[in-house]
Amino acid sequence: xxxxxxxxEEAVKMVNPGDTISISSIAGGLTPDKxxxxxxxxxxxxxxxxNLTIVFPVAVGDGYKIKGLEHLAREGMIKRLIGGxxxxxxxxxxxxxxxxxxxxxxxxxxxxxxxxxxxxxxxVAAKRPGxxxxxxxxxxxxxxxxxxRMNAITPQDLVEVIQxxxxxxxxxxxxxxxxxxxxxxxxxxxxxITMEHEYCLSTMLQLAxxxxxxxxxxxxxxxxxxxxDTLNPQLVKVPGVYVDAVVIDEHQQxxxxxxxxxASSGELKVSWDTFEFESLxxxxxxxxxRVLLDLKSGDVVNLGYGITAFVxxxxxxxxVLDQLIFTTEHGxxxxxxxxxxxxxxxxxxxxxxxxTSQFDFIDGGGPDVVCLSFAxxxxxxxxxxxxxxxxxxxxxxxxGFIDLVHNARKIVFCGTVTAGGLKVExxxxxxNITREGRFRKVVDKVQQITFxxxxxxxxxxxxxxxxxxxxxxxxxxxxxxxxxAPGLDLQKDILSQIGFNVNVAQDLKEMDPAIFRSEMMxxxxxxxxxx
Numbered sequence: 300x301x302x303x304x305x306x307x308e309e310a311v312k313m314v315n316p317g318d319t320i321s322i323s324s325i326a327g328g329l330t331p332d333k334x335x336x337x338x339x340x341x342x343x344x345x346x347x348x349x350n351l352t353i354v355f356p357v358a359v360g361d362g363y364k365i366k367g368l369e370h371l372a373r374e375g376m377i378k379r380l381i382g383g384x385x386x387x388x389x390x391x392x393x394x395x396x397x398x399x400x401x402x403x404x405x406x407x408x409x410x411x412x413x414x415x416x417x418x419x420x421x422x423v424a425a426k427r428p429g430x431x432x433x434x435x436x437x438x439x440x441x442x443x444x445x446x447x448r449m450n451a452i453t454p455q456d457l458v459e460v461i462q463x464x465x466x467x468x469x470x471x472x473x474x475x476x477x478x479x480x481x482x483x484x485x486x487x488x489x490x491x492i493t494m495e496h497e498y499c500l501s502t503m504l505q506l507a508x509x510x511x512x513x514x515x516x517x518x519x520x521x522x523x524x525x526x527x528d529t530l531n532p533q534l535v536k537v538p539g540v541y542v543d544a545v546v547i548d549e550h551q552q553x554x555x556x557x558x559x560x561x562a563s564s565g566e567l568k569v570s571w572d573t574f575e576f577e578s579l580x581x582x583x584x585x586x587x588x589r590v591l592l593d594l595k596s597g598d599v600v601n602l603g604y605g606i607t608a609f610v611x612x613x614x615x616x617x618x619v620l621d622q623l624i625f626t627t628e629h630g631x632x633x634x635x636x637x638x639x640x641x642x643x644x645x646x647x648x649x650x651x652x653x654x655t656s657q658f659d660f661i662d663g664g665g666p667d668v669v670c671l672s673f674a675x676x677x678x679x680x681x682x683x684x685x686x687x688x689x690x691x692x693x694x695x696x697x698x699g700f701i702d703l704v705h706n707a708r709k710i711v712f713c714g715t716v717t718a719g720g721l722k723v724e725x726x727x728x729x730x731n732i733t734r735e736g737r738f739r740k741v742v743d744k745v746q747q748i749t750f751x752x753x754x755x756x757x758x759x760x761x762x763x764x765x766x767x768x769x770x771x772x773x774x775x776x777x778x779x780x781x782x783x784a785p786g787l788d789l790q791k792d793i794l795s796q797i798g799f800n801v802n803v804a805q806d807l808k809e810m811d812p813a814i815f816r817s818e819m820m821x822x823x824x825x826x827x828x829x830x
């Protein structure tokens with residue numbers, strides 16, 4: 300066999316104690332799980348390599364079948380985690396061990412913006428000292444707040460505030476990468492890596508280049524091997540000169556439960572008639588309809604994980620999917636973005652670009668609208684999606700959220716006023732709150748700032764908060780209640796359920812009745828859609 304082809308067990312012998320390892324993943328997708336599993340097994344059998352720093356722009360593993368970081372959740376193996384997002388625990392099973400290790404102060408842990416971590420690998424590759432950016436200012440990533448630290452034993456600031464040409468920026472420090480664990484579809488005998496079966500190009504090249512230029516090693520997991528000099532050079536995403544080891548996993552899935560979907564990689568296009576939609580309850584559907592009313596034909600719309608990932612489903616139901624360009628931080632454009640564990644890719648996409656370049660587009664305010672979910676919002680317009688003390692094992696980290704909002708022209712947040720048992724019924728076009736949730740989500744002060752409303756006001760960003768019972772907007776004087784759902788009582792159903800004295804617009808409007816119809820709302824005919 301060519302010298303670069305080896306077993307996972309042989310490949311992970313390249314990892315040394317104290318190394319910094321960078322790992323590719325999008326939860327269940329793009330995860331070199333066979334290699335990670337072999338690394339964890341080596342430690343359990345030999346006690347080495349330990350004291351590792353693990354860097355990962357996106358959650359490694361899905362919490363279901365693809366274990367990812369759980370392979371490495373062993374005492375003494377990990378010293379530090381630097382992640383953009385973390386595996387979300389299943390509510391019906393024990394939480395991931397990696398969460399327990401963070402919560403119990405067994406490992407140092409940082410949560411930095413996904414795009415920043417991806418772009419930081421370019422700085423490592425170029426041997427620059429770090430990345431200078433406004434992303435994260437005024438949030439929990441800002442060292443004047445928490446510096447992205449996730450527990451008490453994480454003492455060192457890896458980010459600092461600097462002044463440049465009279466403006467404040469955050470400076471994230473670069474650090475050498477000793478080992479990169481990446482994934483592709485095909486490797487040739489020289490180690491060239493293609494990604495023709497993957498639904499996202501992610502940041503493989505940047506991870507590999509950072510490790511190579513740091514004098515480190517690159518281990519690539521793929522499905523198959525081709526003869527040398529047979530791959531189309533335009534399909535090669537990581538040149539073989541960067542790659543030290545190739546591990547074959549013939550059974551690797553595109554993402555959880557998907558062996559291969561040619562409509563996600565661009566090999567072919569499928570009819571919408573063949574696509575199975577997820578079931579949406581009436582409350583979710585009318586919230587998403589209201590989100591659509593803040594879009595217009597021709598918009599480039601960046602979607603976030605959570606409820607807003609379902610906006611394309613309602614757009615397709617309304618017959619306007621082809622009038623919008625949906626995209627995600629992972630670099631897919633057009634088509635029908637996936638939800639849930641497949642989030643990041645898209646069915647029938649028009650284009651796939653590398654995630655690192657996608658964040659350049661996002662950082663510059665490229666999308667017309669950014670649609671995101673919220674866990675909490677407060678009287679300053681701040682939003683929290685990263686820290687919920689009642690549910691410490693289900694916060695997944697910031698992901699691309701902070702990158703997406705910092706320079707967005709228009710942001711539409713979506714979430715409910717209360718949670719935990721909330722029940723809402725719609726009858727004859729009227730909304731009825733039949734049972735309130737146990738937890739308030741519109742509060743006096745968020746537990747952690749993931750989006751800074753005060754900075755957004757200074758920058759003049761348009762910010763809308765869509766809920767199941769009303770619409771808030773962020774205006775120069777603060778948060779204003781602008782719309783109320785038909786059938787609700789202002790005092791009983793709204794003002795008494797939020798944690799601050801909100802400004803109520805003098806011209807408070809009733810939400811468009813078309814939103815609450817059992818049939819389609821006829822979006823194409825609404826003046827709000829084509830103003």
